[in-house]
Amino acid sequence: MYQIYALILSILLLSACSLQNKPGLYELTDIQSIAFGSCNKQDLDQSFWTTIQAKNPDLWIWLGDNIYADTEDMSAMQAKYQQQKTNPHYQRFIEDIPITGIWDDHDYGQNDGNHTFAFKEESKQHFLDFLDIAKDNPVNLHPGIYRSETFGLPPKQIKIIHLDTRTFQDPLEKAPQSAEKNYVTHENGQLLGTTQWQWLTDELTNSQANINIITSSLQVIAEDHRYEMWSNFPSQREQLFNLVVSSGANNPLFMSGDRHLSEISELVWKGQKLIDITSSGLTHSFSGNEEYNQHRVGNLITTESFSMLTIDWSEQFIDLQQYDMESNLLNSHLIGLK
């Protein structure tokens, strides 16, 4: 008799647990809202996760600088990832919300890092472990962290194409301090590398998704500031815009981070409107009040912030919203779906 009670009890407990479990990343189907952000110092206050969790997004996307490792010591990097992963606020968040994302320079391991970083393979393993990416994921079959994820079915299908802007990046030459930019423009320099370009071409050209999100740690559209951005590699930026437009991929949308500020940039390329929503940073922000960006639409946010993308599938639009950590709405933008 006791064994029957024990069996019933364990079945009840197991079903209660499975009810509480979040869906796995690949079990997500009908996505209506995505939260995203970047630039997170693991030793600063992490209570903002509760604010983001309260928005109840279907998915969280890390846009890079997810921790500040800045080290060639891979056990030190692992310890910093562990500090983030075991933070109680973050733990509660990831128990509830599926996560994905990309890296930038500080979690790659080297400030403004590029392909010359000697520990990129080891660093990649720590990044994949941090996101709990399975060992059989195709990302394990090639150098770099570029990969894609597709959720749901048409007419509500979303594809997220994650770019790796570090592993294959050619080094930039530092400009003199008196110059307008920190780096000399690298006219023919590589940002993605040949293999990633071929992969990206296939991903966009073959996409049946109704919304195609392209994540890039570096800002894609903004070009007037002095820091890292696609514009430091003008031929790569032009190639990206040409590819996105010529591929015919439905409703492309860039997401970027890195900058310690949040804003939405817009540009028309060969007759098609392209949008880059930059969301940064989670624990620290830009010290100035203004930065010129000829492509900005709406407000510049210079306080700690995160962003939300909410899709109204029936009315066919996306609502982009940017919030501070008290959940005050600081910027919003509507995009009609085509």
Ligand SMILES: [Fe+2]
């Ligand atoms: Fe960065």
